[in-house]
Amino acid sequence: MSMKKRMLQIALFLVIMLLTFYALFSGRDLSEIGQAIMNMSFWYLVPAIALAVFFVSAEGFMIWYLLRSMKAQKDGYKASSLPRCIQYSFIGFFYSGITPSATGGQPVQLYYMNKDGNRGSDSTVVLMTVAVAYKFILVIMGLGILLFWLNPLRQELGNYFLLYLLGLALNVILVILILGVMLFPKVILKATLLFEGLFIRLKIWKPSDKREEKINAFIDSYQQAVAWLKGHKGSLLVVLFVTFLQRCSVFVLTYMVYLGFGLEGSSAMKVILLQAAVYIAVDMLPLPGAQGITELMYQTVFIHVFTGAYLIPSMLVSRGINFYFLLIVSLGIVLINRFVFDRRKTAKAVRA
Numbered sequence: 001m002s003m004k005k006r007m008l009q010i011a012l013f014l015v016i017m018l019l020t021f022y023a024l025f026s027g028r029d030l031s032e033i034g035q036a037i038m039n040m041s042f043w044y045l046v047p048a049i050a051l052a053v054f055f056v057s058a059e060g061f062m063i064w065y066l067l068r069s070m071k072a073q074k075d076g077y078k079a080s081s082l083p084r085c086i087q088y089s090f091i092g093f094f095y096s097g098i099t100p101s102a103t104g105g106q107p108v109q110l111y112y113m114n115k116d117g118n119r120g121s122d123s124t125v126v127l128m129t130v131a132v133a134y135k136f137i138l139v140i141m142g143l144g145i146l147l148f149w150l151n152p153l154r155q156e157l158g159n160y161f162l163l164y165l166l167g168l169a170l171n172v173i174l175v176i177l178i179l180g181v182m183l184f185p186k187v188i189l190k191a192t193l194l195f196e197g198l199f200i201r202l203k204i205w206k207p208s209d210k211r212e213e214k215i216n217a218f219i220d221s222y223q224q225a226v227a228w229l230k231g232h233k234g235s236l237l238v239v240l241f242v243t244f245l246q247r248c249s250v251f252v253l254t255y256m257v258y259l260g261f262g263l264e265g266s267s268a269m270k271v272i273l274l275q276a277a278v279y280i281a282v283d284m285l286p287l288p289g290a291q292g293i294t295e296l297m298y299q300t301v302f303i304h305v306f307t308g309a310y311l312i313p314s315m316l317v318s319r320g321i322n323f324y325f326l327l328i329v330s331l332g333i334v335l336i337n338r339f340v341f342d343r344r345k346t347a348k349a350v351r352a
Helices: 003-025 030-038 042-069 082-097 105-115 120-148 150-183 185-201 209-230 233-260 268-282 293-301 308-351
Strands: none
Touching: 030 308, 042 082, 042 120, 042 233, 042 308, 082 105, 082 308, 105 120, 120 150, 120 209, 120 233, 120 268, 150 185, 150 209, 150 268, 150 293, 185 209, 209 233, 233 268, 233 308, 268 293, 293 308
8 A cells, every 4th residue: 555545544534533523522521521431440441441352352363263274384384373363453453444444454464464474375265254254243143133123223223223224234235245256256257347347438437457357366365265165164163153252242342331330221132232233334334443423323322321421421431442442552563563573574684
């Protein structure tokens, strides 16, 4: 990624963040919000932070587990260690958080995995498998909530119920496309090239040979993933199970915040399902970190859960931990890799 493009993404992220904070705090008593946050129990804050760290680290575990399952040592090198794979996950979280629709994470993860000596084909299959598992679990959870909790969901979400349906539909479409790429690659390739030709005729896109190469490479990577998964169903089940725990950790985090404020009256299941609904609704929206819309939806959905003066403070704590705190930690890891590890490797290469 060019420096200019990266700076534009960061600028867009910061602008949206500042507008979001302005909308949240405008006309509110900041001292009251601050006092409510200070009153949160430390004993619930700690597990909330632990759940957030687990959320990112679980992806690193899955990357490590899949690399080991593929026996990457056979070509004379070893797969990355678990701590290093967790670093990949934090690096991916940072770049996903500052780019629209979380598109920036995987390319940077792939760059570092290849730079560390992992085979490009192995790294691609691993990242594709993790991405497929993530979307599949999210769709299953979303459909389950819709089927078994429909009436309460409608009531609690209000006007945002349509946004939930949109978010779920977009995820379902994406899963169908991924499965189509895996199972019917030639059909998907023809359809993609057909749409490309249509966009070119409409002058939305310019003709490009590189675009077709990228499309072919994208489909090939998914085919590699499905070929490997067919022979390693046990590994896939492990990844799906860990992904389920990973998704749930973010939803349970909000319930820890609820308990931390000493509130009563809403069940754990209600809080967890509402947070899952917010997550599913905004997951596919083209906003860096889904900023703005997440906070707006939270205020509507949780108004009867975090009663009194606790609505905004609860949002600041839960959102602060599961996004901004993780983003800051991830930025630290990105900078360490950029200015420490990369320079050490360059120095070693020069000496060699």
